[in-house]
Amino acid sequence: MSRQITLHHLNASRSDRIFWVLEELQLPYSVVVHFRLPTRSAPPSLLKISPTGKAPALTIDNTQTITESAYIIHKLLTLPEIKEKSHKGEIDVEVDETDDNVFWSHFSEGSMMNLFQASAIVQATGQAWLNGAAGELSEEGKNVIGKYTGFVAKQYLGPQMQGTIDLAESFISKSKGGWFSGTEKPGQGDFMMFFAINSLIAGTRAAAGFNIGSGLKGWYERVMSRPAAQKAQQRLKDEEENAKSKI
């Protein structure tokens, strides 16, 4: 049976996790690209298909649209044909919900992205105020906004963010298999951790001054040397370029 899977992707978003898992599972899929508004929010087109209005969202066999990247990954890893492929050794993915997979999956959103997102919001809204989003500000007002956002992002959230990075570093640098799944293969914990670590090593947070250890750098290299991860990055880029050319 061939599934009909559609990934609703928002540029610069957690959808990169889903591209990677779909490629690892060798599942055919189509992609609908939604572009962020100038405010960085998702466009209304995403709210039309997703109850949360956020990305990623995934439609399986045109029956249901599911959201929350951890749930999407869980649903994909537990498809009967994926379990079968895994038993036959046709895919190199840890499909079982090992304790480590469950822990890192929760940690990625509940602790890590929670703080990363808060920091991004404080900085973006601070900048918007400075640009006049809440009306003209006096020089003193601008100073206060600048100091406050700097304090929250750097002194308050920054060390907590570094703490989450250090915890991940400590686990991965001691792990025998080299994966957040706790086994010899990448699993849900790895797919979920990919978004934050990718942003820290190669994305929007690469210049933010966080200390990334050799364990996480090695993990990232292992991920990026996988043909499925490379295909995923290429597909994401091609889909965005193709969608842009049609606007």
Ligand SMILES: N[C@@H](CCC(=O)N[C@@H](CS)C(=O)NCC(=O)O)C(=O)O
């Ligand atoms: N916990 C959700 C988070 C979803 C989420 O916040 N997605 C962001 C992109 S990374 C989004 O759609 N942002 C646009 C907006 O909030 O308007 C998940 O893991 O899927």
